[in-house]
Amino acid sequence: MNRLAVALASCSTQYCNGKESSVSLFALEEGAFLCSLLQGKDVVEIGCGYDAGLSRELLLLGAKLYLGIDINTCAVESAKYKRKHKSNGTLHHARFICDDPINVLETIATDASVRPFVLSTAVFDDAILRDRKYARMLVTAIGRATKSGDYTLHSALSFEKYFGDLFEDAGFEYSGDALERLFGLMRKTR
Numbered sequence: 001m002n003r004l005a006v007a008l009a010s011c012s013t014q015y016c017n018g019k020e021s022s023v024s025l026f027a028l029e030e031g032a033f034l035c036s037l038l039q040g041k042d043v044v045e046i047g048c049g050y051d052a053g054l055s056r057e058l059l060l061l062g063a064k065l066y067l068g069i070d071i072n073t074c075a076v077e078s079a080k081y082k083r084k085h086k087s088n089g090t091l092h093h094a095r096f097i098c099d100d101p102i103n104v105l106e107t108i109a110t111d112a113s114v115r116p117f118v119l120s121t122a123v124f125d126d127a128i129l130r131d132r133k134y135a136r137m138l139v140t141a142i143g144r145a146t147k148s149g150d151y152t153l154h155s156a157l158s159f160e161k162y163f164g165d166l167f168e169d170a171g172f173e174y175s176g177d178a179l180e181r182l183f184g185l186m187r188k189t190r
Contacts, residue, residue: 047123050078105141143170154184
């Protein structure tokens with residue numbers, strides 16, 4: 001899983017800089033583990049950004065549906081455009097919406113039949129550090145939407161240092177080695 005975390009961090013950096021990612025999750029030896037986490041799941045990406053590239057990779061790795069959420073209207077419109085005009089039909093199970101992710105996650109949490117795999121590649125970074133109250137509300141919503149035994153993944157530098165306590169309070173435990181802890185692979189335990 002170490003290379004998975006590194007690849008997601010690389011995707012995060014490239015998406016934040018407005019560039020398309022050249023990172024392929026298929027190149028990872030640990031792709032089988034990611035496939036097992038995604039297989040048949042509804043994937044919810046918080047902060048999907050301008051590009052539809054990660055959604056394509058996640059669907060190809062076994063996700064049933066993909067929902068990208070972003071608060072930036074321009075980012076969502078760009079992702080929708082790329083889905084329609086540049087995906088060669090690979091994103092017919094992808095949707096992009098402009099909304100506060102807390103609202104969407106709270107709605108998902110009320111539907112017991114949905115078992116989402118919630119991830120983010122650029123949300124838990126320096127920007128959200130300035131608003132600890134919002135970060136706590138977002139993590140609480142992630143906790144409500146994630147069922148016991150399921151995983152969540154949030155790539156951010158120093159994830160454990162700044163956000164680990166919030167996820168632990170929401171019922172998550174760390175999974176795996178130190179690098180996985182750094183990049184926020186956690187399992188819901190309660």
